[in-house]
Amino acid sequence: MESGYVTTPFGRRPMSLGMLASQQLAETIEPGMKRSKWKLFRAICEARPALGVTDRALTVLDALLTFYPDDEISEEKGLIVFPSNAQLSLRARGMTPATLRRHLAVLVEAGLILRKDSPNGKRYARRDRAGAIGEAFGFSVAPLLARAVEIESLAAQAVADRELLRVTRERLTVCRRDISKLIAAALEEGVSGNWEGISAMFRALLARFPRVATAEDLAPLLDEMGLLRAEIVNMLERRIKAKKIDANESQIEHHNQNSNPNSLYELEPSFETKQGEKAAADNDPNAGPSDERRLKQQKPSGGMSNRAGGAADPGAGPGLKSFPLGLVLQACPSILDYGPGGSIGNWRDLMSAAVVVRSMLGVSPSAYEEACSGMGPENAATVIACILERGGHINSPGGYLRDLTRRTERGEFAIGPMLMALVRTNGPTARHAS
Numbered sequence: 001m002e003s004g005y006v007t008t009p010f011g012r013r014p015m016s017l018g019m020l021a022s023q024q025l026a027e028t029i030e031p032g033m034k035r036s037k038w039k040l041f042r043a044i045c046e047a048r049p050a051l052g053v054t055d056r057a058l059t060v061l062d063a064l065l066t067f068y069p070d071d072e073i074s075e076e077k078g079l080i081v082f083p084s085n086a087q088l089s090l091r092a093r094g095m096t097p098a099t100l101r102r103h104l105a106v107l108v109e110a111g112l113i114l115r116k117d118s119p120n121g122k123r124y125a126r127r128d129r130a131g132a133i134g135e136a137f138g139f140s141v142a143p144l145l146a147r148a149v150e151i152e153s154l155a156a157q158a159v160a161d162r163e164l165l166r167v168t169r170e171r172l173t174v175c176r177r178d179i180s181k182l183i184a185a186a187l188e189e190g191v192s193g194n195w196e197g198i199s200a201m202f203r204a205l206l207a208r209f210p211r212v213a214t215a216e217d218l219a220p221l222l223d224e225m226g227l228l229r230a231e232i233v234n235m236l237e238r239r240i241k242a243k244k245i246d247a248n249e250s251q252i253e254h255h256n257q258n259s260n261p262n263s264l265y266e267l268e269p270s271f272e273t274k275q276g277e278k279a280a281a282d283n284d285p286n287a288g289p290s291d292e293r294r295l296k297q298q299k300p301s302g303g304m305s306n307r308a309g310g311a312a313d314p315g316a317g318p319g320l321k322s323f324p325l326g327l328v329l330q331a332c333p334s335i336l337d338y339g340p341g342g343s344i345g346n347w348r349d350l351m352s353a354a355v356v357v358r359s360m361l362g363v364s365p366s367a368y369e370e371a372c373s374g375m376g377p378e379n380a381a382t383v384i385a386c387i388l389e390r391g392g393h394i395n396s397p398g399g400y401l402r403d404l405t406r407r408t409e410r411g412e413f414a415i416g417p418m419l420m421a422l423v424r425t426n427g428p429t430a431r432h433a434s
Contacts, residue, residue, distance in 0.1 A: 029075060029142060029145050029146045031075075032074075033074065033075075033145055033148070034072045034073065034074040035072065035073050035074075035144070035145060035148045036071055036072055036073075037065045037068055037070075037071060037072065037073050037141075037144075038065070038071070040073070040144055040148060040151065040152075041058075041061065041062060041065060042155075043151050043152050043154075043155035044058065044061070044112070044144075044151055044155075045058060046154075046155035046158045046159060047151055047154035047155040047157075047158050049158070050154045050157075050158065051110055051112070051151070051154065052110050053106060053107065053110045053112065054103070054106060056095075056099070056103050057103040057106040057107050057110070059092055059093060059095070059103070060088075060092050060095070060100060060103045060104060060107060061107055061112065061113070062092075063083075063088055063091035063092040064081055064083070064088070064113065064139055064141070065081075065141070066091050067081040067082075067083045067087075067088075067091075068081055068141065073141055073144060073145050074145070075142075075145070078133060078136065079140050079141050079142045079145070080116060080125070080136035080137070080138050080139065080140050080141075081138050081139050081141065082123035082125055082136050082137060082138030082139070083123065083138070084123065085097055085100065088100060104139075111143050111147070112143055112144060112147075113139045113140060113141055113143060113144070114139065114140040114142060114143060115139060115140075116136070116137055116138060116139070116140050117137060118137035122137070123137055123138035123139075125137070125138075161214075161215060164215040165214065165215045165218070168215050168218045168219065168222060169218065171222055172218060172221065172222050172225065175222065175225045175226060175229055176206070176225065178229050179202055179225065179228060179229050179232060180202075182229070182232045182233065182236065183195060183198060183199055183202065183232065185236070186232070186235070186236060189239070191235065191236060191239045192239075192411065192412070193235050193412075193414075197417070198228070198231075198232065198417070201228060201417065201420070202228060205221060205224055205225055205228070208221060209221065224420055224423070224424075227323070227327070227416055227419070227420055228416065228417075228420065230416065231414050231416030231417065234414065234416075235411075235414060238411055242411070322376065322378040322379055322382070322415075323382070323415065323416065323419060325344075325346065325347060325350065327419060327423070328350065328382050328385060328419065329344060329350075330423055330426065331385075331386070331389070331419045331420075331422035331423045331426065332382075332385035332386055332388065332389040332422060333389075333426060334385075334388050334389050335350065335353050335354070335357065335384075335385040335388055335389075336353075338353040338356045338357050338360075339352065339353040340352060340353075347378055347381070350378075350381045350382075350385070351377055351378070351381045353381075353385075354368075354380070354381035354384040354385065355368075357384050357385070357387075357388050358384055361384075361387060361388065361391070361397040361398070362397060362398060363384070363387075363397050363398040363401055364398055367398045367401050367402050367405075368380065368384070368401070370402065370405050371383065371401050371402075371404070371405045374405040374406075374408045374409050375404075375405065375408050379415060382415060382419075383401065383404060383415065383418075384401075386415075386418050386419070386422060387400065387401065389422055389426075390422070
Protein backbone atom coordinates (compact mmCIF):
# COMPACT_ATOMS: atom_id res chain seq x y z
CA MET A 1 0.00 0.00 0.00
CA GLU A 2 1.12 3.56 -0.64
CA SER A 3 2.29 5.38 2.47
CA GLY A 4 -0.45 7.59 3.83
CA TYR A 5 -3.03 6.18 1.40
CA VAL A 6 -6.60 6.03 2.70
CA THR A 7 -9.37 4.23 0.85
CA THR A 8 -13.07 4.42 1.68
CA PRO A 9 -15.64 1.73 0.87
CA PHE A 10 -17.76 1.84 -2.25
CA GLY A 11 -21.50 2.51 -2.24
CA ARG A 12 -23.55 2.77 0.94
CA ARG A 13 -21.02 1.01 3.16
CA PRO A 14 -19.89 3.55 5.79
CA MET A 15 -16.32 4.37 6.78
CA SER A 16 -15.34 3.74 10.40
CA LEU A 17 -12.42 4.55 12.69
CA GLY A 18 -11.69 0.83 12.90
CA MET A 19 -11.19 0.67 9.14
CA LEU A 20 -8.90 3.69 9.29
CA ALA A 21 -6.89 2.08 12.12
CA SER A 22 -6.55 -1.14 10.11
CA GLN A 23 -5.28 0.80 7.10
CA GLN A 24 -2.72 2.59 9.26
CA LEU A 25 -1.63 -0.73 10.77
CA ALA A 26 -1.19 -2.21 7.30
CA GLU A 27 1.37 0.50 6.56
CA THR A 28 3.63 -0.67 9.43
CA ILE A 29 4.81 -3.87 7.72
CA GLU A 30 8.54 -4.33 8.30
CA PRO A 31 10.64 -4.38 5.11
CA GLY A 32 11.33 -7.88 3.85
CA MET A 33 8.72 -9.49 6.11
CA LYS A 34 7.27 -12.76 4.80
CA ARG A 35 4.91 -15.41 6.11
CA SER A 36 3.57 -18.69 4.75
CA LYS A 37 -0.09 -17.98 4.10
CA TRP A 38 -1.24 -21.42 5.22
CA LYS A 39 0.81 -21.44 8.44
CA LEU A 40 -0.57 -18.00 9.20
CA PHE A 41 -4.09 -19.21 8.43
CA ARG A 42 -3.66 -22.14 10.87
CA ALA A 43 -2.50 -19.68 13.53
CA ILE A 44 -5.65 -17.59 12.90
CA CYS A 45 -7.76 -20.73 13.33
CA GLU A 46 -6.07 -21.43 16.69
CA ALA A 47 -6.57 -17.83 17.85
CA ARG A 48 -10.12 -17.57 16.47
CA PRO A 49 -11.87 -16.78 19.81
CA ALA A 50 -9.34 -14.06 20.65
CA LEU A 51 -9.66 -12.52 17.18
CA GLY A 52 -13.45 -12.52 17.27
CA VAL A 53 -14.13 -14.32 14.01
CA THR A 54 -16.52 -17.16 13.24
CA ASP A 55 -15.74 -20.48 11.60
CA ARG A 56 -17.77 -19.44 8.53
CA ALA A 57 -15.71 -16.25 8.25
CA LEU A 58 -12.56 -18.40 8.29
CA THR A 59 -14.02 -20.41 5.40
CA VAL A 60 -14.22 -17.17 3.41
CA LEU A 61 -10.66 -16.19 4.42
CA ASP A 62 -9.46 -19.63 3.32
CA ALA A 63 -11.11 -19.06 -0.07
CA LEU A 64 -9.55 -15.60 -0.40
CA LEU A 65 -6.06 -16.95 0.30
CA THR A 66 -6.39 -19.48 -2.52
CA PHE A 67 -6.45 -16.51 -4.92
CA TYR A 68 -3.09 -15.27 -3.63
CA PRO A 69 -0.62 -16.51 -6.26
CA ASP A 70 2.28 -17.53 -3.97
CA ASP A 71 2.62 -19.60 -0.82
CA GLU A 72 4.37 -16.74 1.00
CA ILE A 73 2.68 -13.39 1.58
CA SER A 74 5.04 -10.45 1.05
CA GLU A 75 4.89 -6.86 -0.14
CA GLU A 76 7.18 -7.64 -3.09
CA LYS A 77 4.59 -10.01 -4.55
CA GLY A 78 1.62 -7.72 -3.91
CA LEU A 79 -1.05 -7.88 -1.23
CA ILE A 80 -4.30 -7.50 -3.21
CA VAL A 81 -6.56 -10.35 -4.32
CA PHE A 82 -9.45 -9.55 -6.67
CA PRO A 83 -11.74 -12.58 -7.22
CA SER A 84 -15.26 -12.16 -8.51
CA ASN A 85 -18.15 -13.01 -6.22
CA ALA A 86 -18.97 -16.04 -8.36
CA GLN A 87 -15.45 -17.51 -8.12
CA LEU A 88 -15.17 -16.66 -4.42
CA SER A 89 -18.50 -18.35 -3.73
CA LEU A 90 -17.33 -21.53 -5.48
CA ARG A 91 -14.15 -21.74 -3.43
CA ALA A 92 -16.13 -20.96 -0.26
CA ARG A 93 -18.02 -24.25 -0.61
CA GLY A 94 -20.93 -22.73 -2.51
CA MET A 95 -21.71 -19.98 0.01
CA THR A 96 -24.57 -17.72 -1.10
CA PRO A 97 -23.71 -14.12 -2.10
CA ALA A 98 -25.57 -12.61 0.87
CA THR A 99 -23.79 -14.89 3.37
CA LEU A 100 -20.51 -14.23 1.61
CA ARG A 101 -20.89 -10.45 1.99
CA ARG A 102 -21.80 -10.84 5.67
CA HIS A 103 -18.69 -12.84 6.50
CA LEU A 104 -16.44 -10.59 4.43
CA ALA A 105 -17.69 -7.75 6.61
CA VAL A 106 -16.76 -9.80 9.72
CA LEU A 107 -13.20 -10.23 8.43
CA VAL A 108 -12.92 -6.50 7.74
CA GLU A 109 -14.24 -5.58 11.20
CA ALA A 110 -11.81 -8.06 12.81
CA GLY A 111 -8.93 -6.27 11.09
CA LEU A 112 -7.79 -9.29 9.07
CA ILE A 113 -8.41 -7.91 5.57
CA LEU A 114 -8.98 -4.49 4.01
CA ARG A 115 -11.21 -3.39 1.18
CA LYS A 116 -9.59 -1.46 -1.63
CA ASP A 117 -12.59 -0.63 -3.76
CA SER A 118 -12.38 0.64 -7.32
CA PRO A 119 -14.35 3.71 -8.46
CA ASN A 120 -17.23 1.49 -9.63
CA GLY A 121 -16.93 -1.12 -6.85
CA LYS A 122 -15.65 -3.85 -9.17
CA ARG A 123 -12.60 -6.01 -8.40
CA TYR A 124 -9.94 -6.02 -11.07
CA ALA A 125 -6.29 -5.31 -11.79
CA ARG A 126 -4.59 -3.07 -14.38
CA ARG A 127 -1.64 -4.67 -16.10
CA ASP A 128 1.17 -3.13 -18.09
CA ARG A 129 2.28 -4.29 -21.55
CA ALA A 130 4.51 -6.92 -20.00
CA GLY A 131 1.56 -8.41 -18.10
CA ALA A 132 2.70 -7.23 -14.66
CA ILE A 133 0.02 -5.92 -12.32
CA GLY A 134 0.26 -2.16 -11.95
CA GLU A 135 -2.73 -1.46 -9.73
CA ALA A 136 -5.35 -3.79 -8.27
CA PHE A 137 -8.71 -3.30 -6.59
CA GLY A 138 -10.21 -5.95 -4.29
CA PHE A 139 -9.23 -7.23 -0.83
CA SER A 140 -5.86 -6.49 0.77
CA VAL A 141 -4.26 -9.13 3.02
CA ALA A 142 -1.77 -6.57 4.33
CA PRO A 143 -3.26 -6.70 7.89
CA LEU A 144 -2.39 -10.41 8.05
CA LEU A 145 1.27 -9.63 7.41
CA ALA A 146 1.28 -6.59 9.71
CA ARG A 147 -0.32 -8.57 12.57
CA ALA A 148 1.59 -11.83 11.96
CA VAL A 149 3.57 -11.68 15.23
CA GLU A 150 0.45 -10.83 17.24
CA ILE A 151 -1.56 -13.62 15.60
CA GLU A 152 1.20 -16.19 16.22
CA SER A 153 1.44 -15.12 19.86
CA LEU A 154 -2.34 -15.45 20.33
CA ALA A 155 -2.25 -18.88 18.71
CA ALA A 156 0.57 -20.07 21.00
CA GLN A 157 -1.35 -18.84 24.05
CA ALA A 158 -4.50 -20.61 22.88
CA VAL A 159 -2.59 -23.88 22.45
CA ALA A 160 -1.03 -23.51 25.92
CA ASP A 161 -4.43 -22.78 27.49
CA ARG A 162 -5.96 -25.79 25.79
CA GLU A 163 -3.14 -28.05 26.99
CA LEU A 164 -3.45 -26.70 30.54
CA LEU A 165 -7.17 -27.37 30.49
CA ARG A 166 -6.58 -30.92 29.26
CA VAL A 167 -4.01 -31.65 31.99
CA THR A 168 -6.24 -30.10 34.66
CA ARG A 169 -9.22 -32.19 33.56
CA GLU A 170 -7.09 -35.35 33.61
CA ARG A 171 -5.86 -34.62 37.13
CA LEU A 172 -9.40 -33.94 38.29
CA THR A 173 -10.59 -37.22 36.82
CA VAL A 174 -7.84 -39.16 38.62
CA CYS A 175 -8.47 -37.28 41.86
CA ARG A 176 -12.23 -37.96 41.73
CA ARG A 177 -11.59 -41.64 41.10
CA ASP A 178 -9.07 -41.85 43.96
CA ILE A 179 -11.38 -40.18 46.48
CA SER A 180 -14.36 -42.32 45.50
CA LYS A 181 -12.46 -45.60 45.79
CA LEU A 182 -10.57 -44.64 48.94
CA ILE A 183 -13.85 -43.78 50.71
CA ALA A 184 -15.30 -47.09 49.56
CA ALA A 185 -12.23 -48.95 50.86
CA ALA A 186 -12.42 -47.17 54.22
CA LEU A 187 -16.08 -48.09 54.65
CA GLU A 188 -15.44 -51.69 53.64
CA GLU A 189 -12.51 -52.03 56.06
CA GLY A 190 -14.40 -50.35 58.88
CA VAL A 191 -11.88 -47.54 59.37
CA SER A 192 -13.06 -45.14 62.06
CA GLY A 193 -13.77 -41.57 60.96
CA ASN A 194 -16.48 -39.18 59.84
CA TRP A 195 -16.84 -40.80 56.42
CA GLU A 196 -20.41 -39.58 56.01
CA GLY A 197 -19.22 -35.99 56.39
CA ILE A 198 -16.28 -36.56 54.04
CA SER A 199 -18.62 -38.09 51.45
CA ALA A 200 -20.94 -35.08 51.75
CA MET A 201 -17.95 -32.76 51.26
CA PHE A 202 -16.94 -34.76 48.17
CA ARG A 203 -20.45 -34.51 46.70
CA ALA A 204 -20.49 -30.76 47.38
CA LEU A 205 -17.22 -30.36 45.45
CA LEU A 206 -18.61 -32.36 42.53
CA ALA A 207 -21.73 -30.17 42.47
CA ARG A 208 -19.56 -27.07 42.00
CA PHE A 209 -18.11 -28.31 38.69
CA PRO A 210 -19.29 -25.94 35.92
CA ARG A 211 -20.67 -27.46 32.74
CA VAL A 212 -18.26 -25.46 30.59
CA ALA A 213 -15.11 -24.54 32.48
CA THR A 214 -11.71 -23.00 31.87
CA ALA A 215 -8.48 -24.03 33.54
CA GLU A 216 -8.86 -21.03 35.89
CA ASP A 217 -12.30 -22.32 36.95
CA LEU A 218 -11.03 -25.83 37.64
CA ALA A 219 -7.75 -24.97 39.40
CA PRO A 220 -9.28 -24.13 42.84
CA LEU A 221 -11.52 -27.21 42.65
CA LEU A 222 -8.47 -29.36 41.90
CA ASP A 223 -6.65 -27.86 44.91
CA GLU A 224 -9.55 -28.61 47.26
CA MET A 225 -10.03 -32.13 45.92
CA GLY A 226 -6.31 -32.78 46.24
CA LEU A 227 -6.46 -31.61 49.85
CA LEU A 228 -9.43 -33.90 50.55
CA ARG A 229 -7.63 -36.85 48.97
CA ALA A 230 -4.52 -36.16 51.04
CA GLU A 231 -6.60 -36.07 54.22
CA ILE A 232 -8.29 -39.39 53.38
CA VAL A 233 -4.92 -41.00 52.65
CA ASN A 234 -3.62 -39.62 55.95
CA MET A 235 -6.51 -41.23 57.86
CA LEU A 236 -5.99 -44.58 56.13
CA GLU A 237 -2.23 -44.48 56.77
CA ARG A 238 -2.90 -43.90 60.47
CA ARG A 239 -5.06 -47.03 60.47
CA ILE A 240 -2.28 -49.04 58.78
CA LYS A 241 0.30 -47.78 61.27
CA ALA A 242 -2.00 -48.63 64.17
CA LYS A 243 -2.35 -52.20 62.89
CA LYS A 244 1.42 -52.56 62.57
CA ILE A 245 1.93 -51.26 66.11
CA ASP A 246 -0.64 -53.70 67.49
CA ALA A 247 0.96 -56.61 65.60
CA ASN A 248 4.48 -55.82 66.79
CA GLU A 249 3.67 -54.47 70.25
CA SER A 250 5.44 -57.30 72.03
CA GLN A 251 8.64 -56.64 70.03
CA ILE A 252 8.83 -52.88 70.50
CA GLU A 253 11.61 -51.67 72.78
CA HIS A 254 10.38 -48.88 75.05
CA HIS A 255 12.58 -45.92 75.89
CA ASN A 256 12.50 -42.94 78.17
CA GLN A 257 12.43 -39.49 76.53
CA ASN A 258 15.16 -37.08 77.53
CA SER A 259 13.27 -33.91 78.34
CA ASN A 260 14.57 -30.46 79.19
CA PRO A 261 12.15 -28.71 81.56
CA ASN A 262 14.01 -25.43 81.14
CA SER A 263 13.50 -25.17 77.35
CA LEU A 264 11.20 -22.57 75.85
CA TYR A 265 8.57 -25.18 74.94
CA GLU A 266 5.96 -22.61 74.07
CA LEU A 267 7.96 -21.12 71.22
CA GLU A 268 9.89 -24.14 69.96
CA PRO A 269 8.32 -27.34 71.35
CA SER A 270 10.48 -30.45 71.18
CA PHE A 271 9.34 -33.65 69.53
CA GLU A 272 7.46 -36.22 71.58
CA THR A 273 8.02 -39.95 71.57
CA LYS A 274 5.58 -42.24 69.85
CA GLN A 275 2.42 -43.06 71.77
CA GLY A 276 3.17 -45.57 74.48
CA GLU A 277 6.98 -45.18 74.42
CA LYS A 278 7.24 -42.54 77.18
CA ALA A 279 4.87 -44.30 79.54
CA ALA A 280 6.66 -47.61 79.05
CA ALA A 281 10.05 -46.01 79.58
CA ASP A 282 8.89 -44.35 82.81
CA ASN A 283 7.75 -47.72 84.17
CA ASP A 284 10.89 -49.57 83.08
CA PRO A 285 13.36 -49.68 85.98
CA ASN A 286 16.13 -50.79 83.59
CA ALA A 287 15.85 -47.69 81.40
CA GLY A 288 18.95 -45.59 81.65
CA PRO A 289 21.15 -43.10 79.81
CA SER A 290 21.95 -45.64 77.10
CA ASP A 291 18.21 -45.98 76.37
CA GLU A 292 17.89 -42.22 76.10
CA ARG A 293 20.75 -42.08 73.63
CA ARG A 294 19.12 -44.75 71.47
CA LEU A 295 15.83 -42.83 71.59
CA LYS A 296 17.56 -39.64 70.40
CA GLN A 297 19.06 -41.58 67.50
CA GLN A 298 15.59 -42.78 66.51
CA LYS A 299 13.95 -39.33 66.74
CA PRO A 300 14.64 -36.22 64.63
CA SER A 301 16.84 -33.71 66.42
CA GLY A 302 15.20 -30.46 65.22
CA GLY A 303 12.26 -28.78 66.87
CA MET A 304 10.49 -27.30 63.91
CA SER A 305 10.72 -26.99 60.16
CA ASN A 306 11.15 -23.69 58.35
CA ARG A 307 9.89 -25.20 55.14
CA ALA A 308 6.70 -23.86 53.63
CA GLY A 309 6.02 -27.19 51.93
CA GLY A 310 3.00 -29.35 52.55
CA ALA A 311 4.37 -32.86 52.97
CA ALA A 312 4.06 -34.59 56.30
CA ASP A 313 7.22 -34.06 58.36
CA PRO A 314 8.56 -34.92 61.82
CA GLY A 315 7.14 -31.72 63.29
CA ALA A 316 3.59 -32.69 62.45
CA GLY A 317 3.02 -34.76 65.57
CA PRO A 318 2.03 -38.42 65.86
CA GLY A 319 -0.23 -39.46 62.98
CA LEU A 320 -1.24 -35.92 62.02
CA LYS A 321 -0.22 -34.28 58.75
CA SER A 322 0.86 -30.66 58.38
CA PHE A 323 -0.28 -28.61 55.39
CA PRO A 324 1.45 -26.01 53.20
CA LEU A 325 2.12 -22.70 54.93
CA GLY A 326 0.57 -20.84 51.99
CA LEU A 327 -2.67 -22.79 52.40
CA VAL A 328 -2.76 -22.07 56.14
CA LEU A 329 -2.33 -18.33 55.52
CA GLN A 330 -4.98 -18.39 52.79
CA ALA A 331 -7.42 -20.03 55.15
CA CYS A 332 -6.43 -17.88 58.16
CA PRO A 333 -5.33 -14.43 56.93
CA SER A 334 -6.02 -12.79 60.32
CA ILE A 335 -2.89 -14.41 61.81
CA LEU A 336 -0.72 -12.30 59.47
CA ASP A 337 -1.25 -9.22 61.65
CA TYR A 338 0.50 -10.93 64.58
CA GLY A 339 3.60 -12.08 62.73
CA PRO A 340 6.97 -10.30 63.04
CA GLY A 341 6.60 -6.98 61.25
CA GLY A 342 3.00 -7.77 60.33
CA SER A 343 3.91 -10.60 57.95
CA ILE A 344 4.63 -14.33 58.03
CA GLY A 345 7.24 -15.81 55.74
CA ASN A 346 7.96 -19.21 57.30
CA TRP A 347 6.81 -21.64 59.98
CA ARG A 348 8.93 -19.96 62.69
CA ASP A 349 7.05 -16.70 62.07
CA LEU A 350 3.71 -18.54 62.27
CA MET A 351 4.65 -20.19 65.58
CA SER A 352 5.79 -16.86 67.02
CA ALA A 353 2.47 -15.32 65.98
CA ALA A 354 0.60 -18.28 67.51
CA VAL A 355 2.25 -17.59 70.89
CA VAL A 356 0.99 -14.00 70.78
CA VAL A 357 -2.49 -15.05 69.68
CA ARG A 358 -2.58 -17.85 72.28
CA SER A 359 -2.12 -15.31 75.04
CA MET A 360 -4.62 -12.90 73.50
CA LEU A 361 -7.29 -15.61 73.26
CA GLY A 362 -6.78 -16.64 76.87
CA VAL A 363 -5.42 -20.10 76.08
CA SER A 364 -3.26 -21.29 78.97
CA PRO A 365 0.39 -22.24 78.38
CA SER A 366 -0.34 -25.79 79.54
CA ALA A 367 -3.16 -26.19 77.00
CA TYR A 368 -0.90 -24.99 74.19
CA GLU A 369 1.94 -27.22 75.42
CA GLU A 370 -0.38 -30.25 75.35
CA ALA A 371 -1.47 -29.30 71.81
CA CYS A 372 2.14 -29.09 70.66
CA SER A 373 2.82 -32.52 72.19
CA GLY A 374 -0.28 -34.15 70.68
CA MET A 375 -0.38 -32.44 67.27
CA GLY A 376 3.15 -31.24 66.67
CA PRO A 377 4.26 -27.58 66.84
CA GLU A 378 3.30 -26.67 63.27
CA ASN A 379 -0.18 -28.13 63.55
CA ALA A 380 -0.72 -26.56 66.97
CA ALA A 381 0.13 -23.14 65.50
CA THR A 382 -2.20 -23.89 62.57
CA VAL A 383 -5.07 -24.72 64.94
CA ILE A 384 -4.47 -21.49 66.88
CA ALA A 385 -4.70 -19.59 63.56
CA CYS A 386 -7.99 -21.37 62.79
CA ILE A 387 -9.39 -20.56 66.24
CA LEU A 388 -8.46 -16.90 65.71
CA GLU A 389 -10.23 -16.91 62.33
CA ARG A 390 -13.37 -18.41 63.89
CA GLY A 391 -13.07 -16.46 67.14
CA GLY A 392 -16.63 -15.15 67.06
CA HIS A 393 -18.01 -18.70 67.03
CA ILE A 394 -15.88 -20.23 69.84
CA ASN A 395 -16.80 -19.39 73.45
CA SER A 396 -13.81 -21.02 75.15
CA PRO A 397 -10.71 -21.20 72.92
CA GLY A 398 -8.68 -22.95 75.63
CA GLY A 399 -11.28 -25.66 76.20
CA TYR A 400 -11.77 -26.05 72.47
CA LEU A 401 -8.01 -26.53 71.96
CA ARG A 402 -7.83 -29.15 74.73
CA ASP A 403 -10.77 -31.01 73.18
CA LEU A 404 -9.09 -31.03 69.76
CA THR A 405 -5.87 -32.30 71.37
CA ARG A 406 -7.70 -35.23 73.02
CA ARG A 407 -9.48 -36.03 69.74
CA THR A 408 -6.13 -35.97 67.91
CA GLU A 409 -4.67 -38.48 70.36
CA ARG A 410 -7.64 -40.76 69.71
CA GLY A 411 -7.23 -40.36 65.93
CA GLU A 412 -10.59 -38.59 65.58
CA PHE A 413 -9.44 -35.12 64.46
CA ALA A 414 -8.03 -33.93 61.11
CA ILE A 415 -7.03 -30.37 60.24
CA GLY A 416 -7.79 -30.65 56.51
CA PRO A 417 -11.60 -30.20 56.62
CA MET A 418 -11.24 -27.21 58.98
CA LEU A 419 -8.77 -25.52 56.60
CA MET A 420 -10.91 -26.26 53.55
CA ALA A 421 -13.98 -24.75 55.19
CA LEU A 422 -12.04 -21.56 56.00
CA VAL A 423 -10.59 -21.38 52.47
CA ARG A 424 -14.10 -21.49 51.02
CA THR A 425 -15.28 -18.87 53.53
CA ASN A 426 -12.48 -16.41 52.84
CA GLY A 427 -12.47 -16.99 49.07
CA PRO A 428 -10.26 -14.89 46.80
CA THR A 429 -10.09 -11.99 49.26
CA ALA A 430 -7.68 -13.86 51.55
CA ARG A 431 -4.33 -12.22 52.05
CA HIS A 432 -1.12 -14.05 51.30
CA ALA A 433 2.28 -14.17 52.94
CA SER A 434 4.52 -11.29 52.01
